[in-house]
Amino acid sequence: MTAAADSSSIFSLNNSRPPDDTVFYSIYPDSCLSSSAAEDLQSLHLQILNHAQPLTAPYIWQHQPFSLSISPAPLPHLSGRLRFGDNLEDEWFVVHILFEISKNFPNLSIRVWDSDGEFLLIECAFHLPKWLNPETSINRVFLRSGRLRILPPSTFRETPNLEDALRLLAREDANDSATNAPDAVQLHLNNKIGEYPERAYRNVHKVRVIVPVSVAWLLRHEPCLISLSVEGFYDRDIDSMKCAARMERLLPRGKQEEMVEVVVRMSRAMYAQLVQQKFQAPACYPMPERSNVAKYLEAELGMKIACGFEMMYQIRKKEGAEGKGSTWEAFKESLERSGYFEGLLPGSKEYKRLMEKAEEYYRNSSLHSRASEVLSAPVKRIDEILALPHSADDFKSLDLPPSDDDSWLYGGEDELNAALQERQKEMDLFNSKQKKKHKSKEQEEQGSASGKAVDEYDLGGIAKSMQSFIEKMSSYKGAELPEDRNLKDVDFDVDQFMKDMESVMGHRGSDKNDSDIDLEEGSSSDLDFDDYEDGSEHADDIDQDGDDEFIHSYSDALNKELKATTLDKTFVHAGEESTKKKYEGTSNVDDEMEEFTPVDVDFNLVKNFLDSYSSQEGLSGPASNLLGLMGLKLPDDVSKGK
Template identity: 65%
Template sequence: MAAPPDSDPSSSIFSDKHSRLPDDTVFYAVFPDSSLASSTTTAAAASLHSLHIQILQTLTPLTSDYIWQHQPFSLSPSASPKPSCLCSNHLPHLHGHLRVGDNLDDEWFTVFLLFHVSSSFPDLSIRVWDSDGEFLLIEAAFHLPRWLNPQTSSNRVFIRRGELHIVPRHRLRSPNLAEALSFIISFGDESAAAPAVQAAVKKRISEYPEKARRNMHSVRVRVPAAVARVLSQEPCMVTLAVEGFYDRDIDTMKYAAKMERFLSRGREEELVRVSVKMSRAMYAQLVQQTFQAPKCYPMPPDRSDSAYVEAELGMKIACGLEMMYQHRRKDGSEGKGSSWEAFRESLERSGYFGGLIKGSKEYQRLMQNAEEYSRSSASFSRASEMLSAPVRRIDEILALPYSVDDFKRVDVPPSDDDYWLYNGEDELNSELLERQKEMELYDLKHKKKQKSKEQDNVGPSSSSGAEAFNPGDIAKTMQAFVEKVSSYKGAEVPENRNLKEVDLDVDRFFKDLESMMKSHGGEEATSDADSNEGSSSDLEFDDSEDENDSAELLEDMEDGEDTFMHSYTDALNEELKSTTLEKSFVRANEQAPKKDEGTSNVMEDMEEDFTPVDVDVNLVKSLLDSFSSQQGLPGPASNLLGLMGLQLPQDKKKGGK
């Protein structure tokens, strides 16, 4: 989790400098407003420790009975000069990460807790993200502004005072973390996300913490007395048991075949009945996997008995606990925990005591505060410490005396109904229908907006009926379409166009122009261009010289191109004399040529009349002819005009008879 020592404080955690984030882990960071103010290391650390205790006390009632999938929610301080968090290496803050695995409820319960913290402490700004990036924005994807995407969302999304905040782009183009925090502190009204975005995110967490309680599943199982002893003392140890069973491999299954730690008497071991609480995801992972009991495990003989079902589920828990215990013990991956001595050493390394002499009055005061902080946080972090050092804790529990009789006198409640495991299809379909409805509403809104934009750009012709059709609208619509900017998304008029100044290389421009003239004009044009090259490169584009420059340029071009253009035009006219191509065009101030006119008369007029072609009239004529030839069927003309919002009336003369 530590940031590289040479990383830029303002860089994003998603930059290439950092390694890829785990796929099933959510990260979060809590920044107090005081972290932006310059203060001593001792004062910053003391302030963070005080804030840490207050947050933990606020969250304890909500998390005390919750069984997390892999690891519990936790927070730890990160302050200079040796920060321990990836998201910031210069701002004092609290941070944590949580592996959620297959249980997404853990992730959204974490989001609920962070919103709860932000509501309880108004002077905090909170970030939360995972390997997908800003997953809160993904939840509200249908309501986000167009400019906000994964490339522009860095250091923009925060939770503050129970609301989602997004730093606007028009105020901060590319903010670093400190700039973004300063902005939402000073201009919270501007950074608050739109109501639709707020509603989409809060809807996802609206059922918590009740949903977190519903996510718990209690089940009655039969296990060896050693397993029952461990789970009764540390109920959260079932997390490691399910993880060890679900993630087993060939090597760890060898430990389950022997069951040395939790089945000392082998098949003669008596099973006891206990109630185990776990998440629904854990229960599904146990039930849905087929696993053959080890030969040394005492399973009931009657498979149809309810006791066999309880024993089978308990066998999976016991084997998972055995595999986890032996693997950690022999692999040396046992955590050190965070005892008082380890905590005190970390304070000394972080500069908490500020070089004070041991035994001094100020040193003793800081030491007393640290001891109080350690005692206060121990109750909340106990589960995290125990899960990081399970081997030692299991040995401590099993070292105390216990017997099978201790569990025979206890009333065990019945298992919870697991209907949800087999009727989840209805819930899934309901969720899919809700998402589908959300997509349809978004598409409908987008289409209405696009249609309104097209009407504004094209004019009244797009909304007029077929009876009020005006052929002149075709030319206007086509002209508006051609003038639009084309991108990979199609032709569109960009919003808030950022017109940058054109950087024109004058020398390169005239060299390219000279090369083109050489290819057209031959040696005479080449010599003329060479003689003018020096003066051309020194031209300045002032308004007072535009007319003179244009005249000189035209004169140079005419000298080199007259001979070529005359010969080219003569050759082209000679080729066209034997065709009727000219007859298909309508010239300006003329009516369309009649069908009974002779070809010879037209060619004679073409040689004498150089009236320009009326582009708009020819466009309309060609589209109408193409539409008429479709005879009411789909075709290119109707498709093109339909995309531009035009509906042509049917040709009643040809189709009606």
């Protein structure tokens, strides 16, 4: 794993998407934040490998074993990746191993992810805090002291960088830490990984097979090679099948080759990949008569394994796809590149001390990485094993255990349905809690509104809530609504708000360009004319610009045009009643006084809401939905129908 891949967002998968069948992990000791981390990392590496070895020894991995390597950047740490392919058990077994490591090494912070990102959070999706999503989880999710740790927004308002997150975890107390994942999340995760390692060991399937003695000899020395054989058989193509037709390496004598019966250990996924594939035995391959069904099935499975070995061996040898493995020279060069010797002169006392320590570390770590080296250089290892003297006598008189029951291969539907039902129960429980929470809030709102008549209800709250709603944040996902739906009163200047809106829409000029009036768009609101009354600042500006006569002419023409319509009747104007009373009994009422009277925005808003709500007749509609989102509920219209 490169430093760039480790430090980048695990959700930025556009150009460098990780493989879909690979899990990645990084282990950061608290000492990685100090200058002496590189030297301490070697000792920690060996301790972790020694601790993990008893867990991994009985297991057969699908493609590659669990491994760790030292990564010097961006911070000195241990890292690894494991391709699990079609066997998801490998991925969750890795998670179990990492949890066990964190329990026994409390000064470590561990990250684990795959192409889906933080798949541990995906597993606990119904129990996560509302604020947590892929965008907000970057550098916030770790394993530490046997628990899942999630750094909440109270620790970092913005996305933390890796170093700051690690420093915070190093300071936190594991017992009373605010970064501990919620109990529901931790419980669900514990139930998942608590099945391991027993579940992983159950995933290993033992089966009797009849194979050429050369294949039996390979599997006796390197059982891990079975993964390459199955992979070669399962991913075969025309070129590789030509190699299997000749069987030059593993069946040199053709049908005269000695055949032996052995027990092979493989994962259940490997067994399924072999059994479910139909494959005709090569003409040179010795197969028993079909009359003995049991022996024929053992020989057929062994034939597929042998052909897989031949195809893998010949293709890798032909293409030169042979890994170099971890040689001492390559390891030494990596130490020099990482600054391990700190510019010391070769031959100096300190240089020799560090070199001896590196040699000891290499010898010890090679014991744990042998399986990885074998899988990275299988051609060389196969040649070495087959060069050793061997014969069929080495496999005679062996007390072989029977094959494991493979009914799981045909009864997987029941297990799948059980898993789906378990997930469905989890979803139903989540939905029921949400409904219960929503229902309790509705009951509280109804209780607070009960007993109130329409005329006693604070209708001013609608206008205030709408003003507050307008000021809320919004994004492409929609308007942001408060979680508790209880909006507080806000300081909202309606006049200033309308003036700002007019400025934005181009009805009026900005402070920097007051005289630049858009005459093409004009104005259709009484509020616009109200600002141009005699004595206003804008009237003075217009007089100064010499446009007073034009503006009045334009306004008169516009008013005359609108006067013939019913548009003015659709709004209630401020002080409308008092104006009528003032001119009551007067023959010549100044019509322009009413025309220039500003619209009462709040009153019109509430009036329209009430009309819309009343027309719903108790059913769901836009008015009740919008009011509900703002935390308001109007009482029923008891006068309806009377």
